[in-house]
Amino acid sequence: MIEINSLIKAYNKEVVLNIPELTIHQGEVFGLVGNNGAGKTTLFNLLLDLIVPSKGFVVSNQIKVQESEDWKAFTGAFIDESFTIGYLTADEYLGFIAELREMNQADLDQHLNRYTDFFNGEIRGKKKFIRDLSKGNQKKVGIAAAMMGNPEVVILDEPFANLDPGSQFKLRQLIKDQTADFGTTFLISSHNLDNITDVCSRIVILEKGQVVKDVPKTATTLKEIEAFFTGVKEEVGFSID
Numbered sequence: 001m002i003e004i005n006s007l008i009k010a011y012n013k014e015v016v017l018n019i020p021e022l023t024i025h026q027g028e029v030f031g032l033v034g035n036n037g038a039g040k041t042t043l044f045n046l047l048l049d050l051i052v053p054s055k056g057f058v059v060s061n062q063i064k065v066q067e068s069e070d071w072k073a074f075t076g077a078f079i080d081e082s083f084t085i086g087y088l089t090a091d092e093y094l095g096f097i098a099e100l101r102e103m104n105q106a107d108l109d110q111h112l113n114r115y116t117d118f119f120n121g122e123i124r125g126k127k128k129f130i131r132d133l134s135k136g137n138q139k140k141v142g143i144a145a146a147m148m149g150n151p152e153v154v155i156l157d158e159p160f161a162n163l164d165p166g167s168q169f170k171l172r173q174l175i176k177d178q179t180a181d182f183g184t185t186f187l188i189s190s191h192n193l194d195n196i197t198d199v200c201s202r203i204v205i206l207e208k209g210q211v212v213k214d215v216p217k218t219a220t221t222l223k224e225i226e227a228f229f230t231g232v233k234e235e236v237g238f239s240i241d
């Protein structure tokens with residue numbers, strides 16, 4: 001369980017995130033949407049202790065993330081390419097992360113076998129450095145590394161961006177399988193409303209750093225959030241005020 005308490009981030013006195021209280025429960029697939037600059041990456045960076053809050057704190061499984069590193073053992077994340085190591089090949093990098101997660105070769109192979117379709121023959125056994133892979137393939141390496149060792153919590157910032165349509169579909173399935181098999185808690189941001197509503201059990205909309213909608217996924221959620229962003233309201237019984 002992740003608990004956000006009175007969390008504020010400001011740059012030069014401009015508040016870019018202000019979340020008084022938010023709880024993400026074990027096994028929840030939490031989808032974060034919002035316009036450019038809404039604060040999605042800022043929130044994830046705070047959850048991962050990559051930036052310092054101006055006020056408030058985050059607790060992950062009873063560990064204050066700003067005070068202890070113990071949460072790292074059960075948390076995987078891919079925010080951007082800085083999470084990988086560009087001068088390693090994908091095999092070298094994935095092997096390195098497997099060692100960190102105390103996985104042996106059989107564990108690593110078992111994990112990566114789930115990604116065979118997703119990798120589409122472009123990742124494993126290649127001599128290319130990660131920095132020379134296409135943007136989409138770099139992202140695939142980062143996502144597979146984030147889920148390595150089946151961490152309890154996985155945070156993915158815009159995982160569907162840069163992926164071709166087939167790979168987006170395969171990623172949806174990988175996330176669903178991971179949740180079904182391991183009860184993983186996911187926090188996922190995306191501008192792709194189809195993907196986010198397909199995989200997530202709860203959708204939160206951020207606007208100018210504040211939570212303006214927090215809804216469980218239902219049959220009408222996609223239409224509701226499309227209406228929120230486009231201002232075009234169909235008959236879904238949802239207020240865009």
Ligand SMILES: Nc1ncnc2c1ncn2[C@@H]1O[C@H](COP(=O)(O)OP(=O)(O)OP(=O)(O)O)[C@@H](O)[C@H]1O
Nearest residue numbers: 011012016034035036037038039040041042043191
């Ligand atoms: N280091 C920084 N200094 C000043 N402002 C910053 C800094 N980092 C982020 N911001 C500001 O914080 C706000 C939120 O940015 P953030 O990257 O979290 O948005 P986002 O919702 O992830 O956007 P996008 O969808 O475009 O990726 C923006 O106004 C951004 O300019």
